[in-house]
Amino acid sequence: MNSFIVKGLALAGVLVIGTLVVIKQMHIDLSDPINMITFLGAIAIAALTFGVGAKYMAQMKSDTASGELAEENWDGIGEYKNELPAGWAYSFLGTMIWAVWYFFWGYPLNAYSEIGEYNQEVKNYNKKFEAIHKNASPEVLKEMGESIFLVQCAPCHGETGDGLSGKAQDFSKRFTKEQVLAVIKNGQHKLNFPLGAMPAGMAQGKDAQAVAKYVANGLKGTAPTAWTTCAGCHGTDGKGNGGTAPSLAGYNLPLVKHVLANGKTGIIGHMPAFPGRFTPVQEKALAAYLGTLKQ
Amino acid sequence: MFHWLEKNPFLFAVGVFIVIAFAGLIEILPSFTNAARPIKGLKPYTVLQLAGKEVYKKDNCIACHSQLIRPFKSETDRYGKYSLSGEYAYDRPFLWGSKRTGPDLHRVGNYRTPDWHANHMWNPKSVVPASIMPAYKHQFKNIADLETAYAEAVTVKKVFHTPYGNDIQPSKAAFEKYYKTTALPEALKIAKAMKNKDVLAMVQQGKIPEIVALIAYLERLK
Amino acid sequence: MQSNAALEYDYSVAKLYMWTTVIFGIVGMTIGVLIASQLAFPELNYLFGEYGTFSRLRPMHTNVVIYGFTVSGIMVSFYYSAQRVLKVSLAELPLINLLAKIGFFAYLIAATFMVISLAMGITASKEYAQMEWPLDIAIVIYWVIWGVVMFGLIGARREKSLYISLWYYIACFLGVAMLYLFNNMEVPTYFLSGGLGAWYHSVSMYAGTNDALVQWWWGHNAVAFVFTVPIIAIIYYFLPKESGQAVYSYKLSLLSFWGLMFVYLWAGGHHLLWSTVPDWMQTMGSVFSVVLILPSWGSAINMLLTMKGEWNQLTENPLIKFMVLASTFYMLSTLEGPIQAVKSVNAIAHFTDWIPGHVHDGVLGWVAFMIFAAVMHASTRVFKREIYSKSLLEAQFWIQTTGVVLYFTSMWIAGITQGMMWRAVDEYGNLMYSFIDTVSVLHPYYTIRAIGGLLYLIGMLMFAYNFFMTATAGRKLEQEPQFRSPMA
Ligand code: HEM
Ligand code: HEM
Ligand SMILES: [Ca+2]
Ligand SMILES: [Ca+2]
Numbered sequence A: 001m002n003s004f005i006v007k008g009l010a011l012a013g014v015l016v017i018g019t020l021v022v023i024k025q026m027h028i029d030l031s032d033p034i035n036m037i038t039f040l041g042a043i044a045i046a047a048l049t050f051g052v053g054a055k056y057m058a059q060m061k062s063d064t065a066s067g068e069l070a071e072e073n074w075d076g077i078g079e080y081k082n083e084l085p086a087g088w089a090y091s092f093l094g095t096m097i098w099a100v101w102y103f104f105w106g107y108p109l110n111a112y113s114e115i116g117e118y119n120q121e122v123k124n125y126n127k128k129f130e131a132i133h134k135n136a137s138p139e140v141l142k143e144m145g146e147s148i149f150l151v152q153c154a155p156c157h158g159e160t161g162d163g164l165s166g167k168a169q170d171f172s173k174r175f176t177k178e179q180v181l182a183v184i185k186n187g188q189h190k191l192n193f194p195l196g197a198m199p200a201g202m203a204q205g206k207d208a209q210a211v212a213k214y215v216a217n218g219l220k221g222t223a224p225t226a227w228t229t230c231a232g233c234h235g236t237d238g239k240g241n242g243g244t245a246p247s248l249a250g251y252n253l254p255l256v257k258h259v260l261a262n263g264k265t266g267i268i269g270h271m272p273a274f275p276g277r278f279t280p281v282q283e284k285a286l287a288a289y290l291g292t293l294k295q
Numbered sequence B: 001m002f003h004w005l006e007k008n009p010f011l012f013a014v015g016v017f018i019v020i021a022f023a024g025l026i027e028i029l030p031s032f033t034n035a036a037r038p039i040k041g042l043k044p045y046t047v048l049q050l051a052g053k054e055v056y057k058k059d060n061c062i063a064c065h066s067q068l069i070r071p072f073k074s075e076t077d078r079y080g081k082y083s084l085s086g087e088y089a090y091d092r093p094f095l096w097g098s099k100r101t102g103p104d105l106h107r108v109g110n111y112r113t114p115d116w117h118a119n120h121m122w123n124p125k126s127v128v129p130a131s132i133m134p135a136y137k138h139q140f141k142n143i144a145d146l147e148t149a150y151a152e153a154v155t156v157k158k159v160f161h162t163p164y165g166n167d168i169q170p171s172k173a174a175f176e177k178y179y180k181t182t183a184l185p186e187a188l189k190i191a192k193a194m195k196n197k198d199v200l201a202m203v204q205q206g207k208i209p210e211i212v213a214l215i216a217y218l219e220r221l222k
Numbered sequence C: 001m002q003s004n005a006a007l008e009y010d011y012s013v014a015k016l017y018m019w020t021t022v023i024f025g026i027v028g029m030t031i032g033v034l035i036a037s038q039l040a041f042p043e044l045n046y047l048f049g050e051y052g053t054f055s056r057l058r059p060m061h062t063n064v065v066i067y068g069f070t071v072s073g074i075m076v077s078f079y080y081s082a083q084r085v086l087k088v089s090l091a092e093l094p095l096i097n098l099l100a101k102i103g104f105f106a107y108l109i110a111a112t113f114m115v116i117s118l119a120m121g122i123t124a125s126k127e128y129a130q131m132e133w134p135l136d137i138a139i140v141i142y143w144v145i146w147g148v149v150m151f152g153l154i155g156a157r158r159e160k161s162l163y164i165s166l167w168y169y170i171a172c173f174l175g176v177a178m179l180y181l182f183n184n185m186e187v188p189t190y191f192l193s194g195g196l197g198a199w200y201h202s203v204s205m206y207a208g209t210n211d212a213l214v215q216w217w218w219g220h221n222a223v224a225f226v227f228t229v230p231i232i233a234i235i236y237y238f239l240p241k242e243s244g245q246a247v248y249s250y251k252l253s254l255l256s257f258w259g260l261m262f263v264y265l266w267a268g269g270h271h272l273l274w275s276t277v278p279d280w281m282q283t284m285g286s287v288f289s290v291v292l293i294l295p296s297w298g299s300a301i302n303m304l305l306t307m308k309g310e311w312n313q314l315t316e317n318p319l320i321k322f323m324v325l326a327s328t329f330y331m332l333s334t335l336e337g338p339i340q341a342v343k344s345v346n347a348i349a350h351f352t353d354w355i356p357g358h359v360h361d362g363v364l365g366w367v368a369f370m371i372f373a374a375v376m377h378a379s380t381r382v383f384k385r386e387i388y389s390k391s392l393l394e395a396q397f398w399i400q401t402t403g404v405v406l407y408f409t410s411m412w413i414a415g416i417t418q419g420m421m422w423r424a425v426d427e428y429g430n431l432m433y434s435f436i437d438t439v440s441v442l443h444p445y446y447t448i449r450a451i452g453g454l455l456y457l458i459g460m461l462m463f464a465y466n467f468f469m470t471a472t473a474g475r476k477l478e479q480e481p482q483f484r485s486p487m488a
């Protein structure tokens, strides 16, 4: 029997310690009150159940049944007129007192609102990370960008940003030749840059081919003559002319911002917009991260 | 103490009934006087979307997916704004779910596209390599039951005054007209965006596969 | 007072339900093992085409184990023990007896159509209330029949005072009737649309948040009035009867019963914490859940104290083992549930595997264990035979106990880990894990759960064999045993 109690409590201990080991491996922060209360709750479940269970097991071994029998008897089953176990009765009372506290003070009936609590949570969050966000170094931005990317963008662009074999933009390459040609041929208007729409037909035939090749190549080598037309808007270096047109050279903040705000439809397909989903720091972080993915 | 009651089965049963019915009276009834009101601008589901909701029910996505974003920063960061009661005003039944083996879908229409869904429903591993979600290839072949969805629209319009237009009428002819003039064009748009030739061909022949209805429904979740 | 020999009880209906208990048990748990394995090894989704995906099979599992296995088990124990504690035989009431038999066949037909319709994907989508309106009607008829039988037997009773088990059967009948009716209010679409679409389709009377409220008023109390109340009825008869011990305390029985009745119904809100239902209702759900611990533990403690001083019975009689461990698992799930109902804890627990873990503490460790013990005890009297194999029963106990422990420990760790990972932010305040990270980390636990489930299923098959052999080949008994069930 004793071995049974030991086994029971050992199980409770193993369970709690096992949980602790696993969540620590996942870098869970137990100082977060919700995490802490949950963990304490888990300990209470294991300890109380196995502890109290073991107590009654022990009584099976050591105690004997006694008491005054009721006169009734059902199919041979009798019934004692024993008093309530005191521990049970007091605990019952205890939970009722707790209930009153919870209902009127813990989550006060007239004052508590879960949306109010949410607003408070957001406020505390902003306060906590304000400093880090204000002075984020490029390295920090890249790391931030990566974690946002993995949560929000990876399902389409792939965990490495490879675009999942053509299902979305492959970030290791700003453009393929086809993409550039398509824009030259059709123009494009969605991203909402200060310069407005890109008109269709800015270059024709051989010129278009040459420019597309140049742009797809990452603007390396000598620019074809037709590039001057493009440079008028995109800048000679193709970096987007101070944010008035998209950068063709690489991913920078204005481009990422405009894509997030407006979505993008091109020959690969359609990307939904993420309006209001990211803070300015997070947008910066995403741009920084996408910048590192290039080649 | 209560021995007399235990000798009186009828009174005993009445006693039990009163004790258990009590909570319902206080908890459930008052909330009905304040019936769920739609938030501003909320439109009822189109018939195609309703048919998609039936596919969602039939293939029981609710086994793994919730549609309830709780007011925690971690959830609003992941899925978008927390859910509001008025957003569910036309949800019969509600589809909040009770288990998230997969992510919440209440706002999935905001951040996924028809062609992404098409890839994902055909083979989830093609977009999320570690996914444990089953592939639902049969949805690309089975034809969606728009007639039942239409019947549902007619019913909720009649019984609950859900604000549908005059094109929702209790007759086969009205359904057929609606199918041609409203449902098919809506389906065609989705099918084109899905970039799947077989599906597009089916819709062009006037048949709407389940996947098109389902995606119409998923796109509606915003 | 005691004249057991004088009455010849009629067990024909109990016998019929014994067979369905065993069959639905095997089917439901086999599906359980399959769906558990699918989460660990997703290729298993493609064994039966569109009918074999996790999602299509999951409601099949829950409905078959609840409405098949559990309800059958409850009916076995009712049709076996109610006659005995009321001291009236069904054979004395031919009309009631006939009704009971009709009820069984109505049940069989409804259950068959339930399985077929779920396989086809016909579902109202509300958990534990998936069946469409034609089946609802069949179920209501069935339930009314059961009520008539119960009150018929009570009306004809010779034992003036109702035994505790009957309190609980009455509550089960009333509770399910009330809740099932309200939650299944739905409008068939065929008739109002001029005959359009599928005839069996319907739409819920309630929308959105209201629908959620009614659903979990039912959903939580389905737990109360199917997994708890009638199972307590079972333990109050079978444990004292098998052990020959008198129930420890009438007062404790009484307070636990009325406490449970009053408190349970308020607790449904704990399924809707942090949702869009009004805050005060959510808090009410938390509050009453915690108060519910003691009325729940009351019955378990009453049973454990009934076994005071009977250690040797525990070591020697596997049926007693099943029932004592069942009480303990009942205590586990009725402490775990209330703690998961505390708002802060629910913020993590809700939507995770900790919930199915909690569920199976209750259903595997408590509900099914009690049903196994009751069916075995009853079969010695019903078939007038010795239990075919004690060692098989003993082995079943240990294998299944290992299974439950693997199930709940793995899901407990998986759930807590996943819930905390969903919340986790990195040092810069961004979400630390993508959703798929939180899925991949569960693979080992899903595998352990599947193994635990497989062990449990093996135990179920051992039980089925033992039961079948008892019914057909156990040594004949000359005299009905008074208490302890004889076993070879
Ligand atoms: C004092 C008694 C109990 C309380 C207060 C309680 C509380 C809870 C809570 C808080 C949840 C989780 C809700 C969520 O966040 O999704 C839950 C789920 C559940 N519990 Fe319990 N529980 C109790 C006893 C039991 C017992 C004894 C059983 C079965 C034998 C059981 C079966 C279930 C089931 C089936 C669910 C899942 C419902 C769903 O589908 O979401 N509970 N319970
Ligand atoms: C061999 C034994 C069993 C195994 C392996 C098993 C496995 C499972 C699995 C994998 C799930 C789905 C969990 C999820 O969605 O993540 C589940 C759900 C469920 N099972 Fe079982 N099960 C078994 C036996 C039983 C029995 C005997 C009962 C009832 C008497 C039962 C009642 C339930 C219920 C009520 C749910 C729904 C829980 C919820 O929605 O939270 N299971 N089971
Ligand atoms: Ca559930
Ligand atoms: Ca129904």
Ligand SMILES: [Cu+2]
Pocket: C219, C220, C221, C223, C267, C268, C270, C271
């Ligand atoms: Cu509950």
